[in-house]
Amino acid sequence: MTRIVLGNARIVLPNDVVHGHVTAEGGWITSIDTGRKLPVGAIDFAGDFLMPGxxxxxxxxxxxxxxxxxxxxxxxxxxxxxxxxxxxxxxxxxxxxxxxxxxxxxxxxxxxxxxxxxxxxxxxxxxxxxxxxxxxxxxxxxxxxxxxxxxxxxxxxxxxxxxxxxxxxxxxxxxxxxxxxxxxxxxxxxxxxxxxxxxxxxxxxxxxxxxxxxxxxxxxxxxxxxxxxxxxxxxxxxxxxxxxxxxxxxxxxxxxxxxxxxxxxxxxxxxxxxxxxxxxxxxxxxxxxxxxxxxxxxxxxxxxxxxxxxxxxxxxxxxxxxxxxxxxxxxxxxxxxxxxxxxxxRGEIVLGKRADLLRVRLHNRLPVIRSVWRAGNLVY
Missing domain, CATH: 3.20.20.140 (Metal-dependent hydrolases)
Structure with a gap:
């Protein structure tokens, strides 16, 4: 079962933006945690946005x-x-x-x-x-x-x-x-x-x-x-x-x-x-x-x-x-x-939703896609 941890990210939640990390297993979001500590083995977002696909x-x-x-x-x-x-x-x-x-x-x-x-x-x-x-x-x-x-x-x-x-x-x-x-x-x-x-x-x-x-x-x-x-x-x-x-x-x-x-x-x-x-x-x-x-x-x-x-x-x-x-x-x-x-x-970073996720960096106010995961799999 594929497991990914995406950390040190500004996570765009349905009603808030928080700093933390998201874990997905088997294509589904299994945990959303706040804090700036990067978990062992996590992909470091370096403060980039983590958004739904x-x-x-x-x-x-x-x-x-x-x-x-x-x-x-x-x-x-x-x-x-x-x-x-x-x-x-x-x-x-x-x-x-x-x-x-x-x-x-x-x-x-x-x-x-x-x-x-x-x-x-x-x-x-x-x-x-x-x-x-x-x-x-x-x-x-x-x-x-x-x-x-x-x-x-x-x-x-x-x-x-x-x-x-x-x-x-x-x-x-x-x-x-x-x-x-x-x-x-x-x-x-x-x-x-x-x-x-x-x-x-x-x-x-x-x-x-x-x-x-x-x-x-x-x-x-x-x-x-x-x-x-x-x-x-x-x-x-x-x-x-x-x-x-x-x-x-x-x-x-x-x-x-x-x-x-x-x-x-x-x-x-x-x-x-x-x-x-x-x-x-x-x-x-x-x-x-x-x-x-x-x-x-x-x-x-x-x-x-x-x-x-x-x-x-x-x-x-x-x-x-x-x-x-x-x-x-x-x-x-x-x-x-x-x-x-x-x-x-899909469409939200919420427990139990599909792990369709984006890494987005702002460059001179233009959002730039850095990585894309669909159902927990890195596709871009």
Whole structure:
């Protein structure tokens, strides 16, 4: 049975930071002791922070590994292993790989990447090549005519624990201003005004025809199977009320203060992007994570598209601008996301919890990962 002792550390507990050492045996935390004396055989942290491993509910970064350029697909297993290495080196010991489930007409490149991502991650898991614990977060584009049928092919997957219901129709939610959407797409794809007008009209028609039906159908399936559901880019009161009515437990990336406030009133967990916090605002001009934090409208941070942003953002919450305590800030990337999806065995340095642990050193206020243990095993 593997036994480790990590000592001379500043231990980030659920409600305090103490100097001491932690012992883990067989992958579980068995003792937490205070004091500066280093036990015999302990790993000396030299005053570095000892924190729980990070839990990330949303990262679509695997897409960048499997499809480094538009229409260019990389070797699936190689992509999975390199992605996992980036995840674990960012301190993320539990990752929800966020796979975009779309139709052929909505985004053919992303749809083509889905099968490769699933294949690569499955092969890496079977061969024991993954160092982080990986689950699946399916991001379902509900304006697609066949999205419920596509979802049915994956709804029994044993690693599926989270589903988000997305509606990226221009003119609402992410892009309430259709002209801003057109400008964004021009920069991203180089499409002409005529091409974008045709796409806009087609997507608005599809939304009118399919969105409500598909949102209700997928929510119902998830409720029956015990899969956690998140709404995505809530903007209005009606968005939050609809999500709550359908049993959605998470509001992921609300775009307005109104939506975040209503989510809080209805005990819906609010997830914001860590890159939003690190950058100082949304890259498309929506609600800022720092505003949510200052208004106590933030429960969970997710890395979204940059794994390294998660730990960085947590320490920014603890900074002078926002002023959260370190345990409160760390909870947004550890225990709070774990609780959202029912992973009660991790996310805290508590007796009997899993020994997913990080050694973190501050360098010019930037947290740097020095070592990572998952279930008591050194993996980085």
């Amino acid at each position: 990070l839990v990330d509910l949303h990262s679509d970064h695997l897409e960048k590994h499997i499809m480094p350029r538009a229409g260019v697909y990389w070797h699936a297993l190689s992509a999975a292993v390199s992605y996992d290495a980036q995840v674990i080196s960012s301190g993320i010991t539990t990752m929800f790989d966020s796979f975009g489930l779309v139709g052929e007409e909505f985004d053919s490149d992303r749809n083509g990447a889905l099968g490769r991502m699933l294949q690569g991650m499955e092969e890496a898991a079977i061969e024991g090549l993954l160092r982080a614990d990986h689950f699946i977060h399916l991001r379902c584009e509900i304006i697609e005519a066949d999205i419920v049928e596509r979802f049915a092919t994956l709804q029994e997957h044993p690693r599926l624990k989270l589903v988000s219901l997305m509606d990226h129709t221009p003119g609402q939610r992410t892009f309430p201003d259709s002209n801003k959407w057109k400008m964004h797409q021009k920069r991203r794809t180089g499409a002409s005004d005529a091409e974008l007008d045709a796409i806009l009209a087609a997507r608005q028609e599809a939304r009118d025809q399919y969105a409500i039906r598909n949102r209700r159908a997928i929510s119902k399936i998830c409720q029956e199977k015990g899969i956690v559901v998140a709404s995505h880019d809530d903007t209005t009161l009606d968005h939050v009320l609809e999500a709550k009515e359908l049993g959605n437990r998470i509001s992921e990336f609300p775009t307005t203060r109104l939506a975040a406030t209503e989510a809080r009133r209805r005990d819906v967990q609010i997830v914001m992007g860590a890159p939003n916090l690190v950058r100082g605002g949304s890259h498309i001009g929506n609600l800022s994570a720092s505003e949510c934090a200052r208004a106590s409208l933030l429960d969970v941070l997710a890395s979204d598209y940059i794994p390294a942003s998660l730990l960085h953002a947590a320490f920014l919450l603890n900074g002078e601008t926002i002023g959260w305590t370190l345990p409160q800030a760390v909870a947004t990337v550890t225990s709070s996301p774990a609780a959202c999806v029912g992973l009660d065995d």
